[in-house]
Amino acid sequence: MPLVFDHPGESLCVKCLATRPVHDGVRAAVRYDDLSALIAMRLKYGTRLGLARLIAEHLQKYIADCPDDAVIVPVPLHRSRLWSRGFNQSVLIGRELARNSGMQMDQDVLVRTKVTPPLRGMSGKQRRKTVNNAFALRPDAQKRLAGRPVVLVDDVYTSGSTSNACARLLKKAGANQVLVFCWARVISDSENL
Known part of the structure; x- marks a missing residue:
């Protein structure tokens, strides 16, 4: 099992110091490596689907931060990808987190309006361009979210492009x-200094 990846307090990576993300922090259960990638891909x-429970169990300790x-x-996934895959892995993880914590989950306040290619292998710049305008809010989103903190759930955090696009709309x-909870986080070389 991969080791839990933790940064104490409010520490920021070099990239985040240079350009503040839209979200308010990332809580990753593990560092992205071969084993965590395999688990994410298998889910x-x-x-x-049972891996969603394992992932949620590893994220559960961060609920105290909320x-x-x-x-x-x-x-969200685009409806065509949801239809072909049959499920959204982020919904499965979020559902387990909600069940374990008693927190409310709102799985349709955000929608993916644009079909995007898989982001795997793209640079940060390519990812930002790809997810630009890929998401939208439901018409009643403000009524559902105004004044509330959000835990945005995803499987892997790579460049922050997806989470920033979503966080921008949620805010x-x-x-x-907006706190981002994810299974695995890619740590760049600049963050290892």
């Missing part, structure tokens, strides 16, 4: 904080 493409009124929002809807 996403291998229909090993205000009591926080709402879990999974990163536009009135969310007062």
